Amino acid sequence: MELLGTIGPLILMFAIFYFLLIRPQQKRQKATVQMQAGLSKGDKVVTVGGLHGIVDSLDENKVVIKAGDSRLTYDRQAVREVRND
Helix, strand or coil: CHHHHHHHHHHHHHHHHHHHHHHHHHHHHHHHHHHHHCCCCCCEEEECCCCEEEEEEECCCEEEEEECCEEEEEEHHHEEEEECC
């Protein structure tokens, strides 16, 4: 019984840490990977660097983004979000 009193708070602290920090981060990461895999031509996107543009073409690992008169090539992982504007 004394062992449970010693280890119990550690287990409780780990459970709280898991549900407040680890699990939400895993959900966000999974949603980001799904969004990057579901990119299609014509989507309005924002990169991690803050570039706003439209997807011009896609490759397995790369995406060409049209911003103004420029076409820039980025890795898929550089796309932070897809805009619905």
